[in-house]
Amino acid sequence: MEKAELVFVPSPGIGHLASMVELAKFLVDRDNRVSITVIIIRLALDSKISMYTESLTATSMSTHIQFIDLPSDKTNASNDHPSKFVTSLIESQKPHVKEFVSKLITQSELNLKPPRLACFVLDMFCTGMIDVANEFGVPSYIYFTSSAAFLGFQFHMQDLHDKQKVDLTELRDVDAEFEIPTLMNPLPVKVFPSVMLSKDTLPVVLHHVRRTHFESQGACP
Structure with a gap:
């Protein structure tokens, strides 16, 4: 063996x-x-x-x-x-x-x-x-030491940023809700993790999300 x-x-x-x-x-x-x-x-x-x-x-x-x-x-x-x-x-x-x-x-x-x-x-x-x-x-x-729902949320945010060209940092003061594929109910922007809305930390978070996403698909950038 x-x-x-x-x-x-x-x-x-x-x-x-x-x-x-x-x-x-x-x-x-x-x-x-x-x-x-x-x-x-x-x-x-x-x-x-x-x-x-x-x-x-x-x-x-x-x-x-x-x-x-x-x-x-x-x-x-x-x-x-x-x-x-x-x-x-x-x-x-x-x-x-x-x-x-x-x-x-x-x-x-x-x-x-x-x-x-x-x-x-x-x-x-x-x-x-x-x-x-x-x-x-x-x-x-x-x-991934969090829930699958949160992983799906991160992937969706990456998609909005990278493919749909949404500037997530401009959502901080927006009264809006987003449909997240892994969540049953729409998620208000006001409860987004602060790291997803900060110009200082968003690039770091997206870096890890991209690498996780590509790795889950069997490819690394």
Whole structure:
């Protein structure tokens, strides 16, 4: 039986990490041929990550799951909106992820029956790591930590912006409702997430949505 190695890349922060670890547990419990490496990108002042991973290591965590810490970015402090900051942080860590996965492959080749690097599983804010997966010639899958309805909302907003040329930032003060294919009722603009209406954050959000959209269709720009 061929073994498979999966590389998980969660966004910085305990909430996204814990969610992805639960997915990792589920997968290795279902198939003992699967091994998972969870790559941890830390925020400089986030001590919750260490406490969480140490608690997992001290318990009966599956031997098929390992945690790898990337070098901490000492310049984590930023006045940018969190969505912009996290995107920049992920981009800066791409060389470290590439280096680690290269070492992982080399070490695996020393085994008699090395696991095959099967795929990357990426947090919804880690779409930049698609490029790293492409370099290794393996597929990447976006782990979207919100609802399917919200994913549909984002795809619809991307369509309005990219294809119908609607300037979403001009909708902030508009008293209007939009028909969203994944929602039963029309959605008022006044309850749109603020990041979808801000000139500062909208480009970042649309960047991730585009990459998620293209990846779900089997192509990456």
